Amino acid sequence: MADALIVIDLQNDFCPGGALAVAGGDEIVGPVNAMMGDFDAVVLTQDWHPADHTSFADNHPGAAPFSLTQMPYGPQVLWPRHCVQGSTGAEFHAELVVDRADLILRKGFRPAIDSYSAFFENDHETPTGLAGYLNERGLTRLTFVGLAHDFCVAWSAIDAAKLGFSVRVIEAATRAIDLEGSRDKARSDMKAAGVELV
Numbered sequence: 001m002a003d004a005l006i007v008i009d010l011q012n013d014f015c016p017g018g019a020l021a022v023a024g025g026d027e028i029v030g031p032v033n034a035m036m037g038d039f040d041a042v043v044l045t046q047d048w049h050p051a052d053h054t055s056f057a058d059n060h061p062g063a064a065p066f067s068l069t070q071m072p073y074g075p076q077v078l079w080p081r082h083c084v085q086g087s088t089g090a091e092f093h094a095e096l097v098v099d100r101a102d103l104i105l106r107k108g109f110r111p112a113i114d115s116y117s118a119f120f121e122n123d124h125e126t127p128t129g130l131a132g133y134l135n136e137r138g139l140t141r142l143t144f145v146g147l148a149h150d151f152c153v154a155w156s157a158i159d160a161a162k163l164g165f166s167v168r169v170i171e172a173a174t175r176a177i178d179l180e181g182s183r184d185k186a187r188s189d190m191k192a193a194g195v196e197l198v
């Protein structure tokens with residue numbers, strides 16, 4: 001058994017000044033860097049959208065950012081345009097220790113479907129390949145940190161628990177978007193799925 005640290009979407013667009021800024025998002029970079037040495041493996045995820053991505057409100061004429069729409073795979077929040085492939089906003093925070101990563105997993109690159117979780121697209125079916133990578137390396141204990149607590153961190157942690165990994169989230173090294181109570185809902189959903197909140 002071995003431990004992996006999975007750092008979710010610690011990118012410029014989710015930090016203050018970014019297109020989908022999470023309050024205090026940059027405050028977790030130092031703590032995340034400091035914990036990397038405690039793990040057998042470090043994985044970084046990178047939200048990585050094409051310009052025509054379906055999750056962008058401006059690709060839906062008349063739709064307001066943060067409004068909810070219905071997609072073939074279920075409800076979807078329409079976000080401000082963010083983490084466009086190759087843009088500065090999609091780059092990792094400049095102070096994140098990227099060199100320590102064994103794997104950088106990109107997600108959200110299919111135009112027609114969003115991908116909050118590091119394991120499955122938002123249809124909950126299409127795998128990203130991360131479970132196979134972790135299983136082949138014997139990385140059975142997973143610790144999640146990063147952005148945003150109530151979307152990509154929570155969806156990733158819940159999927160990991162459902163897949164049978166031992167999962168914890170270090171909440172002090174996350175920050176939430178908190179859209180209409182989404183932070184509290186994410187906490188109770190994670191607990192119900194068997195995720196340990198530290």
Ligand code: VGL
Binds near residue numbers: 008014148149153
């Ligand atoms: C995220 C909304 C849209 C996240 C990514 O990283 O939590 N949230 N894309």
Ligand code: ZN
Binds near residue numbers: 108
């Ligand atoms: Zn996104």
